[in-house]
Amino acid sequence: MDAANALVAFTNYVLLPGATYGAQLALGALGATLIYGIMRFSNFAHGDTMAFGTMATILVTWLLQSIGISFGPLPTALIALPVGIIATATFVLATDRLVYRHYRRNKVPSIILVMVSLGVMFVMNGVVRMIIGVDDRQFADGARFVFTAAQFKTWTGLAEPIALRVSQVISLIAAVVVVAWLYWFLEKTRTGKSMRAFSDNENLALLSGINPERVVAITWILAAALATIAGVLYGLDKSFRPFTYFQLLLPIFAAAVVGGLGNPLGAIAGGFVVAFSEVAVTYSFRKVATYLLPDDWQPDGLLQLLTTDYKVAVSFSVLVLVLLFKPSGLFKGKAA
Amino acid sequence: MSPDTTQAEPYLVGEAMTGGYGAADILKTCTITAAKGEIAVIVGPNGAGKSTAMKALFGMLPLRSGSVRLGGEDITALQPQQRVAKGMGFVPQTHNVFTSMTVEENLEMGAFLRRDDIRKTIEQVYDLFPILREKRRQPAGELSGGQRQQVAVGRALMTEPQVLMLDEPTAGVSPIVMDELFDRIIDVARIGITILMVEQNARQALEIADRGYVLVQGGNRFTGSGRELLDNPEVRRTFLGG
Numbered sequence: 001m002d003a004a005n006a007l008v009a010f011t012n013y014v015l016l017p018g019a020t021y022g023a024q025l026a027l028g029a030l031g032a033t034l035i036y037g038i039m040r041f042s043n044f045a046h047g048d049t050m051a052f053g054t055m056a057t058i059l060v061t062w063l064l065q066s067i068g069i070s071f072g073p074l075p076t077a078l079i080a081l082p083v084g085i086i087a088t089a090t091f092v093l094a095t096d097r098l099v100y101r102h103y104r105r106n107k108v109p110s111i112i113l114v115m116v117s118l119g120v121m122f123v124m125n126g127v128v129r130m131i132i133g134v135d136d137r138q139f140a141d142g143a144r145f146v147f148t149a150a151q152f153k154t155w156t157g158l159a160e161p162i163a164l165r166v167s168q169v170i171s172l173i174a175a176v177v178v179v180a181w182l183y184w185f186l187e188k189t190r191t192g193k194s195m196r197a198f199s200d201n202e203n204l205a206l207l208s209g210i211n212p213e214r215v216v217a218i219t220w221i222l223a224a225a226l227a228t229i230a231g232v233l234y235g236l237d238k239s240f241r242p243f244t245y246f247q248l249l250l251p252i253f254a255a256a257v258v259g260g261l262g263n264p265l266g267a268i269a270g271g272f273v274v275a276f277s278e279v280a281v282t283y284s285f286r287k288v289a290t291y292l293l294p295d296d297w298q299p300d301g302l303l304q305l306l307t308t309d310y311k312v313a314v315s316f317s318v319l320v321l322v323l324l325f326k327p328s329g330l331f332k333g334k335a336a
Numbered sequence: 337m338s339p340d341t342t343q344a345e346p347y348l349v350g351e352a353m354t355g356g357y358g359a360a361d362i363l364k365t366c367t368i369t370a371a372k373g374e375i376a377v378i379v380g381p382n383g384a385g386k387s388t389a390m391k392a393l394f395g396m397l398p399l400r401s402g403s404v405r406l407g408g409e410d411i412t413a414l415q416p417q418q419r420v421a422k423g424m425g426f427v428p429q430t431h432n433v434f435t436s437m438t439v440e441e442n443l444e445m446g447a448f449l450r451r452d453d454i455r456k457t458i459e460q461v462y463d464l465f466p467i468l469r470e471k472r473r474q475p476a477g478e479l480s481g482g483q484r485q486q487v488a489v490g491r492a493l494m495t496e497p498q499v500l501m502l503d504e505p506t507a508g509v510s511p512i513v514m515d516e517l518f519d520r521i522i523d524v525a526r527i528g529i530t531i532l533m534v535e536q537n538a539r540q541a542l543e544i545a546d547r548g549y550v551l552v553q554g555g556n557r558f559t560g561s562g563r564e565l566l567d568n569p570e571v572r573r574t575f576l577g578g
Contacts, residue, residue, distance in 0.1 A: 196437060197445045201434050201435070204431065204433070207416060208449070209420055
């Protein structure tokens with residue numbers, strides 16, 4: 001019984017939150033890694049692209065709610081999501097047209113593109129705050145739990161509970177569906193293959209008649225969609241606040257780099273590695289230990305390696321550790 | 337298909353090409369031609385502008401003067417991509433395959449401009465290079481140097497070009513593989529495709545050449561059939577090592 005209780009506590013406090021957060025980071029990192037794979041720069045505006053997409057989705061959600069449309073037990077935001085994606089893709093494509101294209105034509109070194117994206121980041125940051133404000137927004141509606149802690153306890157008779165939230169299930173399912181679709185798209189379709197070809201060898205892709213502007217546009221659309229989905233899932237799971245999304249940039253890039261920049265599979269793995277490290281290192285294992293250890297071995301402390309204030313430090317420690325041993329990431333990335 | 341004065345003109349003509357990347361000209365009134373189904377070879381010492389001449393023919397080098405004609409049509413102003421659409425194929429010396437993609441995907445990408453059924457062309461390429469059929473599901477980056485060159489040539493053949501240009505196809509492969517590659521290139525020429533190649537291995541290349549060009553300092557030094565050049569004492573002494 002003690003072992004079961006320990007496992008349940010671990011699942012509830014580490015496994016589930018870690019997997020959910022990991023799925024959200026993986027989707028965010030996928031967008032960032034796609035942009036790096038095709039355009040060879042780290043897009044600093046990716047966190048704010050997530051914020052923009054989530055904001056657009058929230059605005060549409062409010063509109064739907066005000067006219068009485070809901071999605072039953074599921075959050076209304078899921079209906080609004082496609083509109084949010086279209087709005088974000090439009091914004092990002094316009095940015096490419098107005099800003100990035102100029103630099104691409106001049107074939108500037110990628111560090112300049114990184115700086116340009118930093119500028120775009122500040123602009124997007126401002127736009128989002130002007131439209132929706134800086135406050136915390138809760139926009140999750142519908143059912144909150146698939147099953148609650150109390151329900152779980154009555155079913156199992158265990159002392160420790162598991163509460164499964166709807167937002168967690170949605171995050172996990174959405175991540176699986178999106179990743180499977182993206183994999184199919186990149187591996188099997190003509191357009192997807194042309195993107196891989198372009199990422200692999202730009203000059204040869206040009207010689208083969210692949211249109212670079214089209215590849216770039218599709219990459220932006222995919223990145224915008226991934227960012228919006230990741231942002232909405234994160235917002236449903238926690239809450240939406242522009243500053244938090246800006247900060248998400250850090251674990252997202254840690255995930256993308258850990259996995260190998262430019263490698264989609266790596267971004268997914270990196271997302272989960274970073275998420276589980278963050279959750280596991282900042283979780284207090286005392287409760288799990290009390291079930292597993294004999295009475296006279298009980299620890300005095302919390303068995304927590306770091307407080308949650310150090311969450312960001314964890315992603316970067318993981319990043320440094322991985323890069324020390326595998327300089328191009330867990331999976332082979334494109335970064336030299 | 338114009339039955340005018342171009343009747344007797346070779347299929348691909350680069351006439352009096354002059355140009356370079358910066359202020360200084362690398363090519364100086366250099367003329368290269370290749371007739372239909374012929375193998376033309378450009379040889380010469382390092383830095384003679386061999387690859388540059390080929391790039392000029394393919395539109396990757398701006399010309400200050402001179403012209404490039406394909407099948408009698410002036411294509412001097414066309415971009416490389418447009419020349420591909422006109423029936424020119426180009427195999428760069430290095431980085432000429434998509435290393436992370438399978439052999440078959442490399443071929444598919446070669447045919448990216450085509451909207452019709454490419455199955456037949458892929459089969460033709462496999463017939464020409466049987467080893468590629470065997471390795472079709474393998475990433476091109478995992479193949480040996482000689483096999484990679486075959487993928488590179490196969491990719492360029494996917495547009496069903498009239499002219500195939502090869503920039504040092506045997507660079508960095510063993511002599512045995514080199515002989516095999518030359519055999520394959522002769523096979524390609526036999527289907528009626530005009531071949532123009534730049535070669536470091538001058539003697540072997542001239543042996544299979546219908547027409548040879550010896551370039552020195554960006555200009556034509558000797559021109560003739562492969563045999564003539566091989567028999568020319570001065571060419572032998574200066575460029576073929578005796």
